[in-house]
Amino acid sequence: MSSANLPEYDPVEISDDDVMAAMKSMQGYIDITPADFREVYRTTYALARERMMKAMKAGDIMTTPAYVVHTDTDLIATATLLAEKGISGAPVTGPDGAVIGVISERDFLRKMGADQEGSFMQVIAHCLKSKGCVAAPMVNRTAGDVMTAPAVTATADMPIGRISSLMAEKNINRVPIVDLAGRPLGIVTRSNLVNAFCMLG
């Protein structure tokens, strides 16, 4: 791989003074200028990061097992599950057990008067205007009715770098990890990614 193709990452910024101090602490004449060292450092950092992003797979960082709901799980049970587990979304499985959608806070908010992007404050505004519980119309509805489908899923061997760009691209917060039959194995959320990236340093 040519280092020229690497995206620019910002490693911890080091100064000429840092490099000079390090060189002084090493014995002997270091046959390199501080600027050359920094160039080597930047390129090396980008390469190492790239390698680790490729080496670490969805399967390594996913939360397992994922809490899932079924398409015919009613929304009360769905909301209760999310509340109890302290999660903001879950994969939705179809009749054959394959993941066919994802249901999240955002889907609920959308049903409650928020627009496509779904924010809690929009629901508050809607609530204040309509003088009533905006969740009422959702009684008797099921997860299948409000979920976002089709689901954006990934297999366990997808590098976390790709999961990350997938989330950014689709503007989603979680990606169910599925086996070849589409059955859920776990889930990678933004927090899983944050933890993994913190580990990468």
Add this chain to the structure above:
Amino acid sequence: MVYFGKMKGHTQSPPRVGAAEILWSWIGSFLGIATVGLIHFHLLDQTSLTMIIGSFGASAVLIYGAVRSPLAQPRNLMGGHILSAVIGVAAFQFVGDIPWLAAALAVSVAIALMHLTKTLHPPGGATALIAVIGGDSVHQLGYLYVFVPAGLGALVMLIIALLVNNLAPNRRYPEFWI
């Protein structure tokens, strides 16, 4: 404007080394050149052979003064002198009638070859040049120049570098062999 801007420089010189480093550089280079000099003046004095050439002074800077430098490693020291000596002798033998051309070819081809073989050793340039401008005593050696003084002198300097540099608590030599 970029062209002239590049001439301003953009970074700073590496730090000065400590006193111990200076002392070990002195000891190593003194012993290295002393050994080569003793062989030259006492063992080879009666023969037409020569052992000491100017480029060894330059090698001493690297292998006793900048021991961590890639340029100072055994591969570079030996390869640089030997390959450059071959190029230098060849340059003299083929175009020695045109001294300026032979000199320029000797140095430039030696540098290219050292790059190509990952044996870049700056004193090699001097070894190649001396093969052309070193006078009759050097010219008479022909390709023997590659072995004595170039190869053998570099080998003696290398042995001293191995013995002396590794005595210093904060030095190790070499970084790599080949």
